[in-house]
Amino acid sequence: MSELLAPAGNIESLDAAIGEGADAVYLGLKSFNARLRTTNFAWNQFEAAVNAVHRQGKKIYVTLNTVCEEKETERLYRLLSYLERIGPDGLIVQDFGIIRMCQQFFPNLELHASTQMNVESANAANLLHNEGLSRVVVARELGLDEVKYIREHTKAEIEMFVHGALCVSESGLCLFSSYLGGKSANRGMCTQACRRYYTAEYPEGIKQGYYFSPCDMQLIEQIPELMQIGVDSFKIEGRMKSAEYVGSVVSAYRYVMDHWQEDKKGAIATGKRMLAGDFARTKTTYWYGFKDLKEGVDNAGQKILNPNQAGGTGIFLGTIANTKKAPDELIEELKKTQDPDQPVVHIQMATLKGGNYDPDPGDSIRLHKADDTGRMSHKIKSVEVEEDGKRWIDIPTTFHVGDSVYLLQIKSMSKRYGRVLPGDLSKYRRQPLDEQLPVLDLTPVEKNELAYFPEGIYVQVSTISDVFVAQALHPVRMLIELNDNTREDLINGKTVLPLSKKSICISLNPYCPAAIEESVKADLEKLIENGFTNFVVNNVAHLNMLKDKKVHMIAGPYLYTFNRWAASWLENQNLGAFIMPYENSRRNLEQTFDENVRSRVLVPVFAYPALFRMRFKMPEDYGFTYFSDKEGMEFKLASSNDGSVVMPELPFSILDKTDFLAQAGFKRFLIDFSNTIVTKSAIKDVSNSLFKKAVLPEVSRFNWKDGFYNPQQIEEYKASNERAALARQAMQKGSPASNRERFGQQKSRKNFGPKSGKKRSR
Numbered sequence: 001m002s003e004l005l006a007p008a009g010n011i012e013s014l015d016a017a018i019g020e021g022a023d024a025v026y027l028g029l030k031s032f033n034a035r036l037r038t039t040n041f042a043w044n045q046f047e048a049a050v051n052a053v054h055r056q057g058k059k060i061y062v063t064l065n066t067v068c069e070e071k072e073t074e075r076l077y078r079l080l081s082y083l084e085r086i087g088p089d090g091l092i093v094q095d096f097g098i099i100r101m102c103q104q105f106f107p108n109l110e111l112h113a114s115t116q117m118n119v120e121s122a123n124a125a126n127l128l129h130n131e132g133l134s135r136v137v138v139a140r141e142l143g144l145d146e147v148k149y150i151r152e153h154t155k156a157e158i159e160m161f162v163h164g165a166l167c168v169s170e171s172g173l174c175l176f177s178s179y180l181g182g183k184s185a186n187r188g189m190c191t192q193a194c195r196r197y198y199t200a201e202y203p204e205g206i207k208q209g210y211y212f213s214p215c216d217m218q219l220i221e222q223i224p225e226l227m228q229i230g231v232d233s234f235k236i237e238g239r240m241k242s243a244e245y246v247g248s249v250v251s252a253y254r255y256v257m258d259h260w261q262e263d264k265k266g267a268i269a270t271g272k273r274m275l276a277g278d279f280a281r282t283k284t285t286y287w288y289g290f291k292d293l294k295e296g297v298d299n300a301g302q303k304i305l306n307p308n309q310a311g312g313t314g315i316f317l318g319t320i321a322n323t324k325k326a327p328d329e330l331i332e333e334l335k336k337t338q339d340p341d342q343p344v345v346h347i348q349m350a351t352l353k354g355g356n357y358d359p360d361p362g363d364s365i366r367l368h369k370a371d372d373t374g375r376m377s378h379k380i381k382s383v384e385v386e387e388d389g390k391r392w393i394d395i396p397t398t399f400h401v402g403d404s405v406y407l408l409q410i411k412s413m414s415k416r417y418g419r420v421l422p423g424d425l426s427k428y429r430r431q432p433l434d435e436q437l438p439v440l441d442l443t444p445v446e447k448n449e450l451a452y453f454p455e456g457i458y459v460q461v462s463t464i465s466d467v468f469v470a471q472a473l474h475p476v477r478m479l480i481e482l483n484d485n486t487r488e489d490l491i492n493g494k495t496v497l498p499l500s501k502k503s504i505c506i507s508l509n510p511y512c513p514a515a516i517e518e519s520v521k522a523d524l525e526k527l528i529e530n531g532f533t534n535f536v537v538n539n540v541a542h543l544n545m546l547k548d549k550k551v552h553m554i555a556g557p558y559l560y561t562f563n564r565w566a567a568s569w570l571e572n573q574n575l576g577a578f579i580m581p582y583e584n585s586r587r588n589l590e591q592t593f594d595e596n597v598r599s600r601v602l603v604p605v606f607a608y609p610a611l612f613r614m615r616f617k618m619p620e621d622y623g624f625t626y627f628s629d630k631e632g633m634e635f636k637l638a639s640s641n642d643g644s645v646v647m648p649e650l651p652f653s654i655l656d657k658t659d660f661l662a663q664a665g666f667k668r669f670l671i672d673f674s675n676t677i678v679t680k681s682a683i684k685d686v687s688n689s690l691f692k693k694a695v696l697p698e699v700s701r702f703n704w705k706d707g708f709y710n711p712q713q714i715e716e717y718k719a720s721n722e723r724a725a726l727a728r729q730a731m732q733k734g735s736p737a738s739n740r741e742r743f744g745q746q747k748s749r750k751n752f753g754p755k756s757g758k759k760r761s762r
Helices: 011-019 043-055 070-086 096-104 122-130 144-152 220-229 243-259 264-274 293-304 328-337 464-473 487-492 517-529 540-546 564-571 586-592 595-600 655-663 680-692 711-733 737-748
Strands: 003-007 024-028 059-064 090-093 111-113 135-137 157-164 198-202 205-209 216-218 233-236 315-325 347-354 364-368 375-379 383-385 391-396 404-409 456-461 477-481 504-507 534-537 552-555 577-579 601-607 612-614 626-628 634-640 643-648 668-672
Touching: 003 011, 003 243, 011 024, 011 043, 011 243, 024 043, 043 059, 043 070, 070 096, 070 564, 070 586, 090 096, 096 111, 096 564, 122 135, 122 144, 122 517, 122 540, 144 157, 144 220, 157 220, 157 243, 220 243, 220 264, 233 243, 243 264, 243 404, 315 391, 328 347, 364 391, 375 391, 456 464, 464 477, 464 680, 487 517, 517 540, 534 540, 540 552, 595 601, 601 655, 601 680, 655 668, 655 680, 668 680
Parallel strands: 003 024, 003 233, 024 059, 059 090, 090 111, 111 135, 135 157, 157 233, 456 477, 456 668, 477 504, 504 534, 534 552, 552 577, 577 601, 601 668
Antiparallel strands: 157 216, 198 205, 198 626, 315 347, 315 404, 347 391, 364 375, 364 404, 383 391, 612 643, 626 634, 634 643
């Protein structure tokens, strides 16, 4: 029997999920999960939830589905140790470093590969299963036949999303939000760049729309077929949605799963009626219903995208027109009824304009800040109607005039559920301890080990013609993408290349779906027969395909190595060299790789990084190449038989920093012309910047200098400044408090001393 897995973004959603019959729930803690903007669970709430859910014979999974920087690995180690003591039924993970830590220290923790790990093939599922992961959450952009193929060719459990929001980008490969300010989707900070309003340059003039905002997935009609092929778990998206939403969706899928065998048509019809109150975006079945891969690539974009559909969730109620202070009696009433375990919500009154529905008390709404810096669900407590008909509703005080409001659920659809957690949480006191993470050293480089990976300039291109132009940079290695444009030349030798095969690295596409995994495997075998021995691998499926082959594998930028534990896991898959992820920072790069292993690293110093990688061609009416956001930042859109990509108009460049990098021990530099046409003028500009250390005009440094956006660090920085200000004030007054403040600051600093228990990766 398949499992019905529901989101629990907060305690109310947990109650709704269990109350409507979910077999399991998944939730996040306060860090290392891909929904940091939702409430998430405190330590005592989580411990109580595990106990309570288990008493009901249900399961509970914890999301640790983000990448971890090197400086965070000790905190991650402590969290894993804590989780082993509490005993959830599984951890949903993205970072290879978590796999490596659990293999060595916490083998009793059950691991599931997150959809962020970019698993869409049997080869990927099998490699991860052999590494100890019991389940894989397959990518959402797969069709029925592909899911069936994976199910038939792996022993790993298969979990898949069946309802809720979609990402326009291929799973785990979106860099757009990170590029806009370090708020990485791989770090749980996605600002949903796909939902934004863009201005496009059509031949006939300027047009605007939500060009990349996908519809929501709804596969309730496919549930019987998916159950028959043996999918182990059906996952509902929505940790940022209301409890009412969770309850209604769970009830609908529960009904179909329980009744389709006795009356398939009737059960589906009933389930769809139960979903009528899901006021989210237009629904799509996405990749379901296409007869073959080509039809999917050609038409999936039309099924998922609607430029005229606003990016927000729910029915548009309007924008905030006016605000005023909430009545004192309403504020007092709210204080009495607020859950003491939930964050305090301060309210104000607001009027809306531009919508066609007047919300009532008990309705659930969702508020979106105009600058896309925050979103929040809220249940309306009070409505004031003035004599002229103006309606005032209560909203959180963190939202202001111009912010958007959407309807999620009306009161008549709300239910009250029994509380899953006990009323008294005082006995649940366990938290992560101050444990020290044993030191891990990556394998020292042996003599002649990296002969295939020499120092110097590496250049990556997407076409064979670009190979000839890029030769002007005299690279020590040329990285040629294996794609629809280059495949014939590389496999059948149609064009005589101007360099030897040992000087070529075949760069593999980071998206490797089940529909093509056998053809990719066959292509790799032909390439090896033809004498190619160097491969840049970007998907765990590639590791399985090239296992036991006499080739050199370089971990590409999409096999994320943001910490040495992730690099160590890849080392144990026989990868000896690594390309730095595009969104990495200088500081984290140096912390991850000690000086004695920096010869293993190839650093991208120039690229037009793919911000969205989409598994489809754009719809026919998308007749534009260039578009811009409301800040005027420009981007490029390109489609091919392999899908579509969005790139920034301005390149990422640290070409002028190569001397500094070389002094630090990084002496291999990647100039990446992927998805672009290499011109002589571009070569001249790049060459001038590289050799004369001249800064290219109008370039992006991406996250190289500032690193990832980190709200915790910002709050700590603010708190530190406030403490320092108080200390200064106290000292100026000559108060005894000055010493207490100073001692308080000192006490808050943590010094864990020298580390011990050195471990080697091999």
